[in-house]
Amino acid sequence: MAQLQLNFISECLMRTVPVNVIIPLDKIPLPGTPKRADKPFKTLYLLHGGYGNYTDWLTGTRIQRWAEERDLAVVMPSGDNKFYVDNLQNGDRYGEFIGRELVEFTRRMFPLSNLREDTYIAGLSMGGYGATVNGLKYSDTFGAIGSFSAGYILDDIIGDTELGQVAKFGPAFYEQTFGPRESLKGSDRDYEDLARRLVAAGKEFPALYIAVGTEDFLYKRVNEYCRYLESLGVSFTYEESAGGHEWDFWDRHLKRFLDWLPLEGGTAGLNSGNVR
Template sequence: MVLFRGDIKCKSLQRRTSISVILPADNIHFLNDTEEIVEKPYKTLYLLHGLYGSDDIFLANTSVQKFAEDNGIAIVIPCGENSFYLDDVKSHRLFGEYVGQELLDITRGIFPLSDKREDTYIAGFSMGGYGAIRNGLKYCDNFSKIGMISAALITDDIVNYGDNTNVLYSKDFYESVFGDLDNVAESDKDPKWLAENCENVPEIFMYCGLDDFLFEKNADFYRFLKSRDIDATFVGAEGEHTWEFCDEFVKEFIKTLKL
């Protein structure tokens, strides 16, 4: 396994930004005197972090490095700040365009990653779960599967939030990210609207803890998908909104890729 951490310059953000890239190369087992060769170009998972996170947070809190090595998959982790992976045109912080298209172009130009849709996947935890479904649907021709772990599916609720010093429940914060909250529904910031208007919906996998404060929102979205005959799988398992849950179900999602 090879780990790269560094900065890239991107047009979508009009600046440099950090990424972490895990490659299933150099799988040398010194004690056994063996080496596993993963065929190039690599199948690739673009993995999105949650609120308050950065590109290194999965490396610190999960075992994705080892799991990438064991399963022969590349994992690209961008820094999404607290953007919900949306596009802020005024400040030219186009995080949706970045993770949906430009990041793929940049990383494929640097690393031996497959450019095939069937070899390219997007997933995320919490805010990153929202970013995965939003951009996995908006850029559906780029991704064959979407993984949502404890996804922050909050677009139906944030319009009712008020003044709050806690960012999680602050209307001012969400207005700074989503814009006019009255215009979120039935827009490309609304996963339900995107799912109904996407002609090439990737296969969707959802995971949420039964004691997670986001469980009902995830269950509701799953019911919506099934009512539209959209191919989706939902796993409600013991757990809360924790890194332990995230670690387990990022790995479960990778298993569905049948590498």
């Protein structure tokens, strides 16, 4: 599995940004195993949570092993605590960076499929929120969304509730990140309205996988969003299991998400953990 750290100038963010990429270009098939056909890779754009960065998924989960087994390319950017949204008041365009620029750049640089059905986005906590809003906003690009313990706390941000101040984020932080709180409902940062608009337009809804731990402090908010989706007639896969807001839970359900995706039936290649 080839692992690379990229640094490139983002027009959306107007600075050099770091991105981790894993791509099984160097996979050596085991004896008796056919070599993969020379074709573009299916791709997962994987978003970290609050306080994290582009290294989180590699250190917190077994994504590298699972991606190699499934012949999947994985792109992991940094979100800088900005919830992966656009805020034109301060010039931050994290949503466009994730939903358009990063996809276009990595497709130019690597042999990645440009098909919607081969392109996925997922994330945990803050990244689960970002994957949802950008997966819905850019539904022509992403064929599937993975949401793990997502921060569906828009009403808490607007109402300045105790939950809205989680992780020591508060009103000033949210104002800087999202813009005026009174402008959030009905905007492209509103995961409910984005879903409603997709349904109303009769557009194809991305396949949606939602997972949350039964001990997670966001359990109630995630289930409230699930009920909202049901009211719209949106079908989705929901899974819960014992666990809190923690890497053990995300590691388990990341694998379940990959098993759920329509990936290739890849096989393990020759590597230091599989020598025989």
